[in-house]
Amino acid sequence: MSGRNHDRxxxxxxxxxxxxxxxxxxxxxxxxxxxxxxxxxxxxxHPHAGGPESHAAYLTDDQGYEVELVAALP
Structure with missing residues (x-):
């Protein structure tokens, strides 16, 4: 079952x-x-919302969907 609206x-x-x-x-x-x-x-x-050892961006759209863009670190 799913709701009518997305809720992250x-x-x-x-x-x-x-x-x-x-x-x-x-x-x-x-x-x-x-x-x-x-x-x-x-x-x-940003860009350390995932912790001090990470470099990522968390993005959302007007419908509430979220993507995480993760950078490769050396």
């Missing part, structure tokens, strides 16, 4: 994560995201 805080699939290249590649995608309807989540913790 409800049980089930929360987001999809993608390997997005180097940190500079992730930053370019973040810069381009608003033009495609995506908003940066956790901007106060």
């Amino acid at each position: 805080l409800a049980p089930g699939l929360n987001h999809l994560a993608f390997h997005a290249g180097a940190p500079a590649d992730v930053q370019r995608l973040v810069a381009a995201a608003p033009a495609h309807g995506w908003t940066l989540l956790f901007p106060d913790r």
Whole structure:
């Protein structure tokens, strides 16, 4: 059973994560995201919202879907 609206805080699939290249590649995608309807989540913790050892961007659209763009670190 599923609800009529997506709720990223409800049980089930929360987001999809993608390997997005180097940190500079992730930053370019973040810069381009608003033009495609995506908003940066956790901007106060970006790009380390996943922890100090990570470099990622968490983006959401107006329907509440979320993607994580993960940078490859050396």
